[in-house]
Amino acid sequence: MACLRDVSRVEIRPTVAALPGYGPVPVGPQAFKLSSNENPYPPLPSVVAALADAAVDVNRYPDIVATELSQALGETLGVAPEQVVPTAGSVSALFHAVNTFCDPGDEVVLPWRSFEAYPTAIALAGATAVPVPLADDGRLDMPGLAAAVTDRTRMVMVCSPNNPTGPAVHADELDALLDAVPDDVVVLYDEAYLEFVRDPQAVDGIDVLAEHSNVVLLRTFSKAYGLAGLRVGYAVARPRLATAVRKTVTPFEVSSLAQRAAVASLAATDELTRRVEGIVAERTRLVTGLRDQGWTIPDTQANFVWFPLGERTAAFADRCTSAGLLVRPFSSEGVRVTVGEPEANDMLLELTATI
Ligand SMILES: *Cc1c(COP(=O)(O)O)cnc(C)c1O
Numbered sequence: 001m002a003c004l005r006d007v008s009r010v011e012i013r014p015t016v017a018a019l020p021g022y023g024p025v026p027v028g029p030q031a032f033k034l035s036s037n038e039n040p041y042p043p044l045p046s047v048v049a050a051l052a053d054a055a056v057d058v059n060r061y062p063d064i065v066a067t068e069l070s071q072a073l074g075e076t077l078g079v080a081p082e083q084v085v086p087t088a089g090s091v092s093a094l095f096h097a098v099n100t101f102c103d104p105g106d107e108v109v110l111p112w113r114s115f116e117a118y119p120t121a122i123a124l125a126g127a128t129a130v131p132v133p134l135a136d137d138g139r140l141d142m143p144g145l146a147a148a149v150t151d152r153t154r155m156v157m158v159c160s161p162n163n164p165t166g167p168a169v170h171a172d173e174l175d176a177l178l179d180a181v182p183d184d185v186v187v188l189y190d191e192a193y194l195e196f197v198r199d200p201q202a203v204d205g206i207d208v209l210a211e212h213s214n215v216v217l218l219r220t221f222s223k224a225y226g227l228a229g230l231r232v233g234y235a236v237a238r239p240r241l242a243t244a245v246r247k248t249v250t251p252f253e254v255s256s257l258a259q260r261a262a263v264a265s266l267a268a269t270d271e272l273t274r275r276v277e278g279i280v281a282e283r284t285r286l287v288t289g290l291r292d293q294g295w296t297i298p299d300t301q302a303n304f305v306w307f308p309l310g311e312r313t314a315a316f317a318d319r320c321t322s323a324g325l326l327v328r329p330f331s332s333e334g335v336r337v338t339v340g341e342p343e344a345n346d347m348l349l350e351l352t353a354t355i
Helices: 045-055 067-077 089-101 117-124 142-147 171-180 205-211 239-248 256-267 269-292 310-322 342-352
Strands: 084-087 107-112 128-133 153-159 186-190 215-220 233-236 304-307 328-330 334-338
Touching (some): 045 256, 089 186, 089 233, 117 128, 142 171, 269 304
Antiparallel strands (some): 084 233
């Protein structure tokens, strides 16, 4: 009888068995969710209208190559549409890029602590992660990343601004890395928080792409554009690399709703930019307030702040949760808190004044 058969003998790939897995996100009734770097504002009316229009067509598959979105992005970014690869969030673009360029045994150099999805993507490709610790101020150690490259390295990951610490990579630092890394090694430049960057020394990946053929950019509509729930992001690269990444994309992974909402969002960039300005102003208020209270906060160019708390991490996170603020602790390293609506930021400042 099939139902009595022992299925526990099915082998799970050791790589998969060793992955941490995902748990449910705790959400309390009064809580402000400051744990996932989401945009606190609901979609613009024009975006909701585009979603409503698209809803009546969901009996059809989406455009498999997201033609309209690729064109709109190409125009916005000043690149050819064929250089853009829309994906289900840029996490998906990350996985596809690693699968496109890395074989089992290849090495991928990455900053650490950085975005949690990196080690998973590397492990699933069978590649070997070579983590390079951050500098003390939460900045990427760019010379350290370059120095970790060997003849087995296929990819170097750069996260700017770095999640969870916040600083952005400077143009001269990235230039030096790109000069040091052989041009057959892919430099994956993750710009998930690009729109929040105000550091004049920071660099826009599109400018770098014009000069270097081994750069792959990752961008997303989840953060500044406020479409995290729809899952839409993209990779940008030279046509040959973009064509290769596109082959690895799961068929139809960007839904028709996501495609339409992203196109509508690009048409509303001015309104969305004003919202981003508001979040940046709140970030400045928060960082200034926290530093005035005596907290050490690295220079954040994203929509979150980082508290490097070491062993005090869990206690701090518990205090926040009790106060109705959901934050993101990282074991005994620190706590990342998203810049939320002004009311949530006020609550955080009130709390931190008492800790
Ligand atoms: C949030 C984030 C992403 C993108 O997430 P998606 O929702 O999948 O687009 C990518 N990289 C970093 C560093 C992030 O923090």
